[in-house]
Amino acid sequence: MTVAMTDAAASPEVRNQSRQQLPVKLTVNGQRYDLHLDPRVTLLDALREHLQLTGSKKGCDHGQCGACTVIVEGRRINSCLTLAVMHDGEEIVTIEGLGSPENLHPMQAAFVKHDGYQCGYCTPGQICSAVAMLDELKSGIPSHASTDLSNPSFSEAEVKERMSGNLCRCGAYSNIMDAIAEVAKGEGLPA
């Protein structure tokens, strides 16, 4: 699809008035949404402000803290550092789509069991990141902590390295580590 363009970029005056609205179709947690968005709207703002899915959090808004982590087309990304219009037609999973209060995702249940948070602000991002991180490990994607590039395996060092894009200012890291280790064990990840 080529998005229909205005010639709004032509002059500064026109540019300042430009409020290009573009059609964006997103499938979020299995539900299809048809939106019309200013191209400046980040995927995070589309989720939070336009779809009222406020589980994904805005921490730094610069890709440094990981609170906005969601899973797009099966991969974890920082939703604050990408534009919603760039994801037209794509599938997104947020914390709301992983599980529900009645039916928690195993990673959510493990975070509860191991007290993997204090204030909870980083938690949705931590959980989305951890779920996709274990998938990366299972598909053999190496990390800086992999001693053998060709065959990475589960270890505490691997998890710490792979989760370094998610900060927790309360410092719940050791409990987050325990929660992830339990889920990894349940999924049969070889140590």
Place this chain on the structure above:
Amino acid sequence: MKAFTYQRARSIDEAVEAASTHPGSKFIAGGTNLLDLMKLQIETPSHLIDVNHLGLDRIEPSADGGLKIGALVRNTDLAADRRVRSDYRVLSRALLAGASGQLRNKATTAGNLLQRTRCPYFYDTNLPCNKRRSGSGCAAIGGYSRNLAIMGVSDACIATHPSDMAIALRALDAVVEVAGPGGAARRIPIAEFHRLPGDTPDIETDLGAGEIITGVVLPKPIGGRHIYRKVRDRTSYAFASVSVAAIFAGDGSRRFAFGGLAHKPWRVEAAEGEGTADRIAEAVLAGARTTEDNDYKRPLTQRTLKAVFGEAEVQA
């Protein structure tokens, strides 16, 4: 963010054409650096050309036995590619030493080469920066310069290039493939792709107006022992103070490219035949211009190189 218009390009020709008809436009791929800078109004493009759908996301064998990496191949995929993991390990290692898992899932090969410096004064719009606003001055010189360059610096700029990937590409003698207006295509050796700051630190690469990176070509594998050693303030998710991409080739030749030292990957081929790590480091660092804050990078470079030699012995 300043307002901009957005277009999704479907072909390289369409992208190049759009860039020439929209002055002030930028290509966007992963967006992990560009959007960061747009939020801070350091980058203020009037038009974004989304190049994610140009089909440049494959890694294919090249005609001469090497590997052609499409411009849009994500850092995660490049680091995990079986051929890269076995034949170009220094590249896998360098990629994995950079950024976070989330960022590597989005960041592209071409975007990694084009990312801007993390000099704190480039980011602080209240202070002068010749790279951000040509001719405004350099607040880093005389400022806090602990992470800044010591090689190839000028009176206008002491910024470093932040990429780990580019350091490995320099050791591998990669070639950047570029398309331009009118169907023009050219190949730029990685050594010539990034520029030293000189009087125009705002001009960072050899790319001309409207040109777009289409891929990066790795020459035929040279085998040997590959090492990427990065020293940084945190164990993970931090830019290099000093890094070394090293290849101890099967024929006894050696290659060393350095990160964290300069405005571009720093490599001194003439030094690579020297007998010891200390002598190589001495030759690599000839002409260093340091500040009180970053003078530590000289001994750190020498010691990191020495550690690389130790690692190579263990691998042998």
